Amino acid sequence: MIGYISRRILFALVLVFAVSSASMVLARLAPGDYVTATLGAGARREQIDAERARLGLNRSFGAQYRDWLAGAVRFDFGRSMQYDRPVTDLIPESALNTGILAITALVVATLIGLPLGVVTGTRPNGVVPSAIRGVSLVLLSMPPLLTSLLLVFLAARSGWLPVGGMTSSGGGGLADVLRHMVVPVAALALPLAAMFERLQSQAMSETIGQPYVIATYGRGVPLSRVIWRDALKNALRPVASVYGLVVGTLLSGSFAVETVTAWPGIGQLMLGALRARDVYLVAGCAAAGSIFLALGTLLSDVALAWVDPRSTG
Amino acid sequence: MGQLLTRQLRSIRFVVAALSLALAGCRAAPSSNKGSNARELLVSVRTEPRNFTRLGAREEATDLVALLLHAGLVRINRTTDEVEPWLAESWSVSADERQFTIKLRPNLQFSDGHALTADDVVFSFEASYAVNDTMKVGGKPLAVKAVDEATVIVTFPQPFAPGMRLLDNLVILPRHKLESALKNGTLAKAWGVSTPPSDLVGAGPFVLASYQPGQRLVFDRNPRYWRRDARGEVLPYLDRLTLDVIPDENTQLLRMQSGETDATGSALPAESYASLKQGATAGKIRLYDLGAGLYPDMLWFNLKPGAFAGDPRASWIQRDELRQAISLAVDRKTFLDTVFLGAGVPMFGPVSPANKRWHWAGTPETPHDPERARQLLASIGITPSNPARFTIVTMKGRPSFERAVTVIRDELKKIGVTVDTAALEGNALIQEILVVRKYDAAYFNFSLSDTDPAMSPDFWTSAGSEHIWNPEQKTPAAPWEARIDELYRQQVGAVQDHERKRLFNEIQKIFVEHQPIVYFAAPRVFVASSMRVGNAAPSVVPPRLLWSPDTLTIAAPTEK
Numbered sequence: 070m071i072g073y074i075s076r077r078i079l080f081a082l083v084l085v086f087a088v089s090s091a092s093m094v095l096a097r098l099a100p101g102d103y104v105t106a107t108l109g110a111g112a113r114r115e116q117i118d119a120e121r122a123r124l125g126l127n128r129s130f131g132a133q134y135r136d137w138l139a140g141a142v143r144f145d146f147g148r149s150m151q152y153d154r155p156v157t158d159l160i161p162e163s164a165l166n167t168g169i170l171a172i173t174a175l176v177v178a179t180l181i182g183l184p185l186g187v188v189t190g191t192r193p194n195g196v197v198p199s200a201i202r203g204v205s206l207v208l209l210s211m212p213p214l215l216t217s218l219l220l221v222f223l224a225a226r227s228g229w230l231p232v233g234g235m236t237s238s239g240g241g242g243l244a245d246v247l248r249h250m251v252v253p254v255a256a257l258a259l260p261l262a263a264m265f266e267r268l269q270s271q272a273m274s275e276t277i278g279q280p281y282v283i284a285t286y287g288r289g290v291p292l293s294r295v296i297w298r299d300a301l302k303n304a305l306r307p308v309a310s311v312y313g314l315v316v317g318t319l320l321s322g323s324f325a326v327e328t329v330t331a332w333p334g335i336g337q338l339m340l341g342a343l344r345a346r347d348v349y350l351v352a353g354c355a356a357a358g359s360i361f362l363a364l365g366t367l368l369s370d371v372a373l374a375w376v377d378p379r380s381t382g
Numbered sequence: 383m384g385q386l387l388t389r390q391l392r393s394i395r396f397v398v399a400a401l402s403l404a405l406a407g408c409r410a411a412p413s414s415n416k417g418s419n420a421r422e423l424l425v426s427v428r429t430e431p432r433n434f435t436r437l438g439a440r441e442e443a444t445d446l447v448a449l450l451l452h453a454g455l456v457r458i459n460r461t462t463d464e465v466e467p468w469l470a471e472s473w474s475v476s477a478d479e480r481q482f483t484i485k486l487r488p489n490l491q492f493s494d495g496h497a498l499t500a501d502d503v504v505f506s507f508e509a510s511y512a513v514n515d516t517m518k519v520g521g522k523p524l525a526v527k528a529v530d531e532a533t534v535i536v537t538f539p540q541p542f543a544p545g546m547r548l549l550d551n552l553v554i555l556p557r558h559k560l561e562s563a564l565k566n567g568t569l570a571k572a573w574g575v576s577t578p579p580s581d582l583v584g585a586g587p588f589v590l591a592s593y594q595p596g597q598r599l600v601f602d603r604n605p606r607y608w609r610r611d612a613r614g615e616v617l618p619y620l621d622r623l624t625l626d627v628i629p630d631e632n633t634q635l636l637r638m639q640s641g642e643t644d645a646t647g648s649a650l651p652a653e654s655y656a657s658l659k660q661g662a663t664a665g666k667i668r669l670y671d672l673g674a675g676l677y678p679d680m681l682w683f684n685l686k687p688g689a690f691a692g693d694p695r696a697s698w699i700q701r702d703e704l705r706q707a708i709s710l711a712v713d714r715k716t717f718l719d720t721v722f723l724g725a726g727v728p729m730f731g732p733v734s735p736a737n738k739r740w741h742w743a744g745t746p747e748t749p750h751d752p753e754r755a756r757q758l759l760a761s762i763g764i765t766p767s768n769p770a771r772f773t774i775v776t777m778k779g780r781p782s783f784e785r786a787v788t789v790i791r792d793e794l795k796k797i798g799v800t801v802d803t804a805a806l807e808g809n810a811l812i813q814e815i816l817v818v819r820k821y822d823a824a825y826f827n828f829s830l831s832d833t834d835p836a837m838s839p840d841f842w843t844s845a846g847s848e849h850i851w852n853p854e855q856k857t858p859a860a861p862w863e864a865r866i867d868e869l870y871r872q873q874v875g876a877v878q879d880h881e882r883k884r885l886f887n888e889i890q891k892i893f894v895e896h897q898p899i900v901y902f903a904a905p906r907v908f909v910a911s912s913m914r915v916g917n918a919a920p921s922v923v924p925p926r927l928l929w930s931p932d933t934l935t936i937a938a939p940t941e942k
Contacts, residue, residue, distance in 0.1 A: 099807075099809075099810065100806075100807075100809065100810035100813040100814065100818075101807075101808075101809030101810050101811075101812055101813035102809070102813075105809055105812045105813050105816060105817065106808070106809045106812070107432050107438075107441070109441060109812065112816070112847060113515070113847040113854065114847075114854065116514070116515075116847075117816075117817075120570075123570065123571070151430075151432070151575075152575055152576060152595050153433075153571070153574035153575055153576040154576045154595075159595060163596065218632070221632075221633060221636055222636065224636075224640070225636035225637070225639055225640040226640075228640055228641070231642060232633060232636045232637045232640050232642055233628055233633045233636075233637055233642075234597070234598075234626060234628075234642075235597065237642075238422065238424055238598065238600070238624040238626065328629060328630055329630055329632075329633055330633065331626070331627070331628045331629070331630070331633055333594070333596045333597045337596055337629065338595075338596050340629065341429075341430070341596060341629065344429075344808070344809070346809050
C-alpha cells in the first residue's frame with residue numbers, strides 16, 4: 070500500500086510540474102502581454118519597451134522560463150504583475166475559497182446523489198424513482214455554466230439569495246458566507262449529484278441481485294441492513310473510482326461558476342490573470358489547480374484501495 | 383423492501399422540507415448591504431485598478447480609483463464640459479496666454495493631515511513627466527514654479543488653446559510620500575496595488591479603507607476633504623463607497639436589478655436595455671438615456687506604407703476609394719438596427735454629434751449607394767473578374783463588434799467584396815494592431831481623453847501613437863496627412879474659439895474626404911442606478927455616473 074501511495078505521489082508531482090509549465094508556456098506564447106493589456110492600443114513604442122524592460126518581459130522566453138522554473142522548485146512562482154505581489158501570497162486565499170466551494174459541492178453532491186442512487190437502484194419502478202432519474206438526466210446534460218446562469222437568474226428574480234460574491238459589503242460572518250455559497254455550490258453540486266445518482270443506481274441494481282445479497286437477506290438480516298451495509302459497500306466502487314475525475318470536473322466547472330457568481334476563487338483569479346496576461350499568476354493558478362487535481366486523484370485512489378484492495382496491484 | 387423504501391422517501395422528504403425552510407429563512411433575511419446605517423454606495427466594476435496614482439496606467443478602473451482618491455487643480459464638469467476650479471481657487475493668465483498664475487485654496491490638506499501646498503503641485507508635474515507624456519505640449523514639458531505656499535506659475539512652452547483644461551489630467555500627489563520613489567526612479571511602481579491602504583495619501587473625497595484583490599475595494603470618506611456644498615455642508619455625502627469586482631457583465635446587471643448593487647462602473651450594452659427598461663417601469667431602478675455616445679466604434683485599414691509589399695492587393699487595399707466605397711455600401715440604418723438594436727445615431731465623420739462643441743455641422747451625409755460604391759471599386763481595378771478580399775480583425779467577447787463586422791461583411795458581399803472576419807481576444811488584437819501591424823483592417827473602439835481635439839494630438843496628428851491607421855509616422859505619409867498636421871498645429875495655438883472651430887471643421891472635412899477611419903453609427907449610452915442613488919448627473923463621458931462622487935447621495939438603508 071505504501072509503495073502504491075508513493076507511486077501516486079510521484080505521479081502527482083509530475084502532474085503539477087507539467088500543468089504549471091504548460092500554462093506558463095502557453096500564456097507566454099499567446100499574442101500580447103501584460104504591457105499591451107495595461108497600456109492599451111494608444112501607447113507609444115518606447116513606453117511599451119520601457120515597461121517591458123521594467124517587468125523583465127523583454128528577456129528571451131527561455132531565460133524567463135529558466136528563472137521561473139528555478140523559483141518554482143522552491144515554491145516561488147514569481148511576482149504577479151497585475152497585483153504587484155508574490156504569486157504565492159495570492160494563491161492561498163483564492164485556493165481556500167475554491168476549496169471551500171469544491172468540497173462543499175462534493176459533500177452536498179455525495180449526500181444527495183448516493184442516497185438517491187440507492188433509491189433508484191433498488192426500486193426500478195415507481196413514480197418517485199422515475200422522477201429522480203428524469204431530473205438526473207436533465208441535470209447531467211446541463212454544463213455548470215448553464216446551471217449557474219440559471220440559478221443566478223432565479224436568485225435575482227426571487228430575491229431569495231445573493232446573486233454573486235462571497236460576502237456582502239460590510240457583512241461577513243459565517244451566515245453571510247453560507248448564503249452567498251448556495252448558488253455556486255448548487256451550480257456545481259447538482260450536475261455532480263445527478264452523476265453520482267446514475268452511477269450509484271447502476272451499481273446498486275447490479276449488486277442487489279448478487280447471490281450473497283439474496284443469501285444474507287434469506288438468513289433473516291433486515292433489508293435495510295442488507296442494502297445500506299452489505300450491498301452499498303460493494304456498490305460504492307464505481308463512485309469511488311470516479312472521485313478523482315470528479316475533482317477535475319469540479320475545478321473546470323468552478324472556473325465557469327466562479328466567473329458567473331463572482332466567487333473569489335482560483336478560477337476567477339486565473340481568468341483575470343489570463344485576461345491581463347499575468348503569466349506568472351496564470352502558472353501559479355494552474356499549479357494550484359493541478360495540486361487540487363492531484364490530491365483529489367490521490368484521495369480517490371486511496372478510497373478505491375480501501376473499497377477494493379485489488380486495485381492497488 | 384417496500385416499507386424500507388417508504389422510510390427512505392420519508393427521509394428525503396424531510397431533507398427537502400428542511401432545505402425549503404432554510405431557503406425561506408434566507409428570504410426573510412436581508413439580502414445584501416441593508417442593515418448598516420452607513421451611507422454606502424455599492425458599485426460593481428468589471429476590472430481592477432492597475433495602480434493607485436494613475437501615473438503608470440490609464441484605463442477605466444484606474445481612472446475611477448484615482449478620481450476617488452485624488453484631486454486636481456481643475457476639474458472638467460462632465461455635464462457642461464467646462465473647466466471648474468478645484469484645488470485651484472482661481473487663476474490669471476498672461477497677455478500671451480502662455481503663463482498661468484494659479485492660487486490654491488487656503489488650508490488644503492492631504493488625507494493624512496499634511497498640508498497641500500504649491501510644492502506638491504510642482505512635485506506632481508515632476509512625477510508626471512518622469513512617467514508619461516500626458517502633461518506635455520508639443521512634446522515639451524510645462525515650466526512650473528512655486529511662488530509661495532499657495533501660488534504656482536505654470537508656463538506653457540507654446541500657445542495652447544485649451545490652457546487650464548490640460549491640468550484636468552494631473553492629480554496632485556504628496557511630495558512627502560512619493561519624493562523618494564521619484565528620486566530612486568521607482569515612481570511607476572510606487573503605489574502599486576499591493577500598497578497597504580494606510581500608506582496611500584490623497585486629496586480626493588475618499589480614502590482607501592481596504593482592498594481584497596479580485597473581490598472589492600472599500601473607500602471611506604476623507605474627513606479632510608476640502609469641498610463643501612452650497613449650504614456649507616462638508617462633502618462627500620457618502621460615508622463609504624464600495625467597488626465590487628464582478629467580471630461578468632450579466633451578473634453585474636442582475637446584481638443591480640436585484641438590489642445588491644447601486645450602479646455599474648461602465649455603460650450598459652444595448653442588449654440589456656429591454657430588461658432594464660422593465661426594471662425602470664417597475665420602479666426598481668433608474669434608467670438614464672444619455673443620448674449618442676462620444677466615441678463610436680470604427681473601421682480602419684492598415685495604411686502603414688509598405689504593409690502590403692509583395693501582396694497582389696497592394697494596388698487597392700490602401701486606396702481612399704476602397705474606404706469610400708465601403709462607406710457607401712453599408713446601409714447605416716441596417717447597421718444601427720442590427721448592431722445597436724436601433725439605439726444610436728448614424729455617423730458620417732470622426733466627431734460624434736454628441737460632442738456639440740466640436741462636431742462639424744456641415745459633415746456630408748454619405749448615402750447608401752451600392753451602385754456608386756461599385757463604380758468606385760471599378761476605378762481601382764476591383765471588378766467581378768478581379769474581386770477584392772480582405773480580413774477584418776475585431777475583439778472577441780464584444781457582441782456589438784461581432785455583429786458589426788457581420789453586417790459589414792454582408793453589405794460588402796452585395797458589391798462583390800469578400801470579407802473574412804477574425805475575432806481575437808482583446809490583448810491579441812492590440813498586439814496585432816500595435817506591435818505586429820500586419821492586419822488588413824480592424825474594427826474596434828478608442829476613447830479619447832477629452833472632448834477638446836487639442837487634447838488628443840496622438841490621435842489627430844501623423845506622429846501620434848493613437849493615429850491608429852498609421853501611428854508614429856516620422857514624416858506624414860500623405861499630403862492630406864501633412865495638411866491635417868498643419869491645421870492641427872494652428873488650431874491648438876489659436877486663441878479665438880471661432881478660429882479654432884473653423885480650423886477643426888477643415889480637419890474634419892479632410893478626414894471625411896479621405897476616410898482613414900470609416901464610421902457607421904454611435905450607440906446611445908445608457909446608465910442605470912438603484913432608486914437609492916440621489917443627486918446623480920450622469921454624463922456620456924466615463925465614469926458616467928461617478929464623475930462627481932462627492933455629491934452623490936444615497937437613501938438611508940431600509941430593512942426589508
